[in-house]
Amino acid sequence: MIALYDAQGESLTLDAAHPPEALPEDIVWIDMLRPTREEDALVERLLGIEVPTREDLKDIEPSSRLYTTDQAVFMTASLVCRADGDHPVLTDVAFVLAGKRLVTVRYDEPKAFALFRAAMPRIRGGCTTGVILAVRLFETIVDRTAEILEQAVEKLDGLSFKVFDRQKGPKRRPPHYLEARLLDVALHHRLIAKARDSLASLARVVTFLQSVPVVEADAETKALVLVVSRDIQSLSEHAGFIFGNITFLLDASLGLISVEQNAIIKIFSIASVVFLPPTLVASIYGMNFEVMPELHWHFGYPLALLAMLVSAIVPFFVFRWKGWL
Incomplete structure (x- = not known):
């Protein structure tokens, strides 16, 4: 599916079966979700660039994830997906700056994209260019990661009370109570590990974006990128602190099991x-x-x-x- 957005967030769907001769001039964002080969070919024809495929997104070499050509700037980041469930994963998303437009290629649906689509009409001044839209989208992704970490901290506090809960009276804990808490710790460990990997990937992308000429030439955009970079750094430190708490809970649970x-x-x-x-x-x-x-x-x-x-x-x-x- 290919969705097209203008600077105020108004959208329309691009049908590969009835392709247009050219894109509307006011389109600044082309969002490709699980694109087919025909849709890839259509966007390549309309923009004159190569669209990254699923195999390209899986390439973990930094030189293959961040590079520039004469036509576009290519960036690939790993984002946390399905964080509200028990099986969070990382999904690779390509961000391509082609002229004044941004092209995103993804094969999953991180919640940050839905949040950004809903917030586009409220952005002051709108997203008039692809690079501004990309920075605003990175900002939303970082905010979503911060929300994930906040929810994880709240759940870890509840888990801590369960691990160190003192049973009053002669009633003992049910069998395998602490073993079940170990599984909860493992779920939190997985989520925070995915969030840290995502933040590390975003940090590389944002650092690379700072060196792009179109960003260096615009002081306002460069300042916004610097703010996003600082947010990523602070969240990475916070994620490391949460990771330490998870390690403490794991050691404490194992110690209490040994005591029992x-x-x-x-x-x-x-x-x-x-x-x-x-x-x-x-x-x-x-x-x-x-x-x-x-x-x-x-x-x-x-x-x-x-x-x-x-x-x-x-x-x-x-x-x-x-x-x-």
């Missing part, structure tokens, strides 16, 4: 201390020797039971007095 396991082992140790002496007494009187005077005692059986009971109680209180239990 040690408590279970401690219970078995106490049981062995309590039952070992009575077992010794029972083993002695279970031997089959002929000469055992206690076998003929009238009170032999209750005395043996008493001996087993005393041998269980005495070590328990001795160990407790020593502070070993």
Whole structure:
């Protein structure tokens, strides 16, 4: 699908089956979502440039992601997508500055694009050129990333309360409670990792954009690019701080699991201390020797039971007095 936008955000759809001879003069943004080969060929004919394909977007070489030709400036960034679900991913998006127009090629739908389309009519002065539109779009992408980080911090606070929740009374945590929290930590780890990768990719794109002649020639656009660059840097530092909190929660969860396991082992140790002496007494009187005077005692059986009971109680209180239990 190919959507065309003017400076105020008014849109229309370009139909590859009925292609126009030329683009309207007021079009500043050509947004290509999952384009077909016919749509690629149509845009290439109308603009006189090569449109990056899906295979081109997968190329991770910096020299292949950021470059200029005589006709256009090509930039590829990895953006966070599906951040509101349990399986966030990175999707590669191409940004092509061709004359006064911006061309975006994407095969997924990051939420930032929908937010930017809704905000275009409210941008003061409109997006009169492709480079201004690109910078404003980067600004929206950074704002969306900041929103993702804020939501992650809020969820991490709730997760922290769950991990360090003190159970009141004799009620214990349900089985595998902390193991389930580990899965929650892993989901947050994945999301923040994707956000950090996206910010690193955006930082490279914005740094490259600062060296583009059309940006260097316009002081206002250059200042706006610098603001976006500083926002990316501050968000990267904030994402690193969140990452440290996630690492702390992971270590704390593993530590609490170890404490619970040690408590279970401690219970078995106490049981062995309590039952070992009575077992010794029972083993002695279970031997089959002929000469055992206690076998003929009238009170032999209750005395043996008493001996087993005393041998269980005495070590328990001795160990407790020593502070070993």
